Amino acid sequence: MTDATITPRVALITGASRGIGREIAWALAGRGFSLFLAxxxxPAELDEAVAECRRRGAPDAASGIVDLAAAGAAEAMVAAALARLGRVDVLVNNAGIRCRKAFGGFTRADFDGVVAVNLAAAFFASQAVLPAMRAQGGGRIIHIASQMGSVAAEENALYGLTKAGLIHLTRNMAFELAREGIQVNSVSPGPIATRFNLDTWGRQxxxxxxxxxxxxxxxxxxxWEVAEAVAFLATAAGSYIQGHDLLVDGGYVIH
Known part of the structure; x- marks a missing residue:
């Protein structure tokens, strides 16, 4: 799919109010995408992100507060984006949460909550956007996974499980959807200096x-380094990449 086939270009990004999601929004705004930030x-965070997207070149930008842990929220989010912007050419499933505990200490509520946001929301948002992408003749779906989907670490069994699931989902979706012009890839960040991570790790x-x-x-x-990888996959530069998990981890998984 070339840039010409996704003009006007519209991207829907989850977890877009701060951190990696916000940087992805800004990167795509600078490349001329209209955006729906979920x-x-x-509201103040989202309004600020929307305003910055417009300053960086987005022809249009809108937002919605979404609790992706809730049943039906992912589908409603896609419907809202389509109603507001008319199409979705790129879906970036970025929203995610952590629950760090030693294995043996997780509750059913822990499991259900992390799976709902990290895996189920991406699964159902991707299904919900398919009819529009098919009608448009194609699209891009990008899951934000993690290097923890490929390696083991203390207190990461549940988080890593969901991210490994996203990586497999990427491959299976890509295999099924490629002939319909829908590209599916994932990006796996390593340790990233977001404000959340700096605050959390800085206390230790x-x-x-x-x-x-x-x-x-x-x-x-x-x-921004993760955002640039997403932008690569969302534009013509990444037009022949399908079913790939792009590690942006400084080599973390090779040691």
């Missing part, structure tokens, strides 16, 4: 240094 954040003495030390590149990544 998040569980505050030496944690930031430890995380950076595990990365062969010798540093944590930046959210």
């Amino acid at each position: 998040a569980e954040g505050t 003495p030496g944690k930031l240094e430890t995380m950076a030390g595990r990365v062969p590149a010798g540093r944590m990544g930046e959210a």
Whole structure:
């Protein structure tokens, strides 16, 4: 699919009020995408993100507060984006939550909550957007997974499970949908210096240094670096990539 086949270009991004999701929105705005930003954040956060998208070149931008853990929320979100912007050419399933516990300590509520946001929401949003993409003659679906979907780590059994599930979902969707002009890929960030991560790890003495030390590149990544990978997959530059998990991790998984 070339850029010409996705003009006007519209992207729907979940978890777009802060961190990696917001950077993805800004990167696509700078490439001329109109945007629908969905998040569980505050109206003020979303309004600020929308305003910045317009400043960076988005022809149009809108937002909606969405609790993706709720049944039917993903489908309603897609319907709202289509009603507001008329089409969805790129769906970026970025929203995600963590629940860190040693294996053996997870509750059913922990499991259901993380699976609902990290995996089920992406699954059902992707299904919901298919009729529009088919009618348009194609589209792009990009899941934001994690390097933790490929490696093991302490207290990450549940989070890693959902991210590994996203990577498999990417491959299976790509296999089924490729002949309909729908490209499906995932991006797996490594340790990224988002405000959330810096605040969380910064409360543990030496944690930031430890995380950076595990990365062969010798540093944590930046959210914009993940956003640029997503933009690559969302535009003509990534037109022959299908079913791929693009690691943006500074080499984390190779050690």
